[in-house]
Amino acid sequence: MNFEATPTAPASISPHRRPRWIREAFPPALLIGFVVLSWQVVAERSGLPAFILPSPAQVWRAGWETRDLLGPAIGTTMLETAVGLVIALLLAVAIAAMMDFSPFLRRALYPILVASQTVQILAIAPLLIIWFGFGLLPKVIIVVLVCFFPMAVSTTDGLTSADPDLIALLRSMGATRAQVWRIVRLPAALPSFFSGLRVAVTYSVVGATIGEWVGGSAGLGLYMLRSKNALATDQVFVAMLITTLLSIGLFVLVYLIERAALPWYYSAQRAEQWEETGIY
16 A cells, blocks of 8 residues: 655654744844843943943943933834824825826836935935924924835835736636725735835834934934933933834834734745745
């Protein structure tokens, strides 16, 4: 008798194996720990003054001592970031949909989208402050400008990557263009959309901080500017680290939302990985 071999899980996979998130988080955590330890050693033994290279311990102490200032600053920056992200998301999806429905609009708008990224944010930020003042609006506009492009381009490319055979099948069954877009094109674009959103959120906090740096009345950018003027380098590091942590937090949040919204996509990825390597 001829029995076909069936794939089995490799012997290395066991119920006692560490969870995947631990295996993925351990290498960067180890590297970060090494960098922080090296930073502490260099800061202590180099003899450099604290206003040039503060140690991690001094940065932590500066953050704790200025926590009353950091709370409102973080709140202001996150408000600007959230409003700008929402507006950029709505605009990006709307323009991507219009370009997908109209080849003429795609040919007209796509080069403009690319050209818009050649304008330096640091160059346009002072103009926005002059035009719109020192309030919330110019910071939100900067966040929109920073976040809009990756989401719009990724969503547009995702809409055009739909399976043409599936589209032809639906059209042969009498589906309208709107039905094809809703059933095929939109789900096909979601992975690309979330990829662009992950890129956008990593830039969003930096965009808000740039606006506050150029002309703000509150926020992490102003905190950083005042710390720089006072030669309080440890506080500058505090603002930098908080900005980094906020960006990472937003990235992780988008990733979790993506995993919850696209279970079919990640199930297909795991199946493909199993077929190629036999390992999840």
